[in-house]
Structure formats: structure tokens, C-alpha cells
Amino acid sequence: MPSVVDRIMKYAKGPQGRKVRARAERYARDPRTQAKARGLLAKLRGGGGRRKY
Template sequence: MALVDRIKRFLASPKGQQARARAERMARDPRTQAKARGLLARFKGGGKGRRPM
């Protein structure tokens, strides 16, 4: 079974709908948005200002 078909089936299930609702709530949270922006900035920034891990 193709991965896309499995994802579609999951999203149509009750558990998938709960996961989608949770993700939508998290997307509206300003703290979650700030974390996502920070991660994107880190990846987009390339080598500038990188901290050693």
C-alpha cells in the first residue's frame, strides 16, 4: 500500500481527526509558532552564527 493512501486512511479515522485537531491548535499557539520559526531560521541560515553542538 502506498504511503499516501495510508496517510489518507489515518486522517479519515477518528484518531487521525483528533491528531489533526491537536496540530491545528498547536499551529495557533504563539510559542509553537516561535519554535517553528526558530528552527526554520536555523536551517535557512546555513553556516552563519551556528552554535557548536
């Protein structure tokens, strides 16, 4: 029985996996997507302002 990593690697090497990877790389280069990611990381790190409990 193949491991999860083996199954992921097989998918990534196939045509569908290459398409998904190309799309992800395109999103990663987009400045708007980068800004969203930075905002999310700041929020997760506690830089999102005062917290209300």
C-alpha cells in the first residue's frame, strides 16, 4: 500500500498536478495574493490589533 507521500508525488508528477502547480505559482507572483497572505500571517501572529474576549 503506497504511503500518502507517494500518492502526493505521483499526483504532482501527472498532468493534473502540473496544472495545479502552475496555477499556484501564478497566484504566488500576484501582489494582491501576497498582500492577503501577509495580512493573514500578521493576524495569526497576533499583529491584527486588539483582541476582544
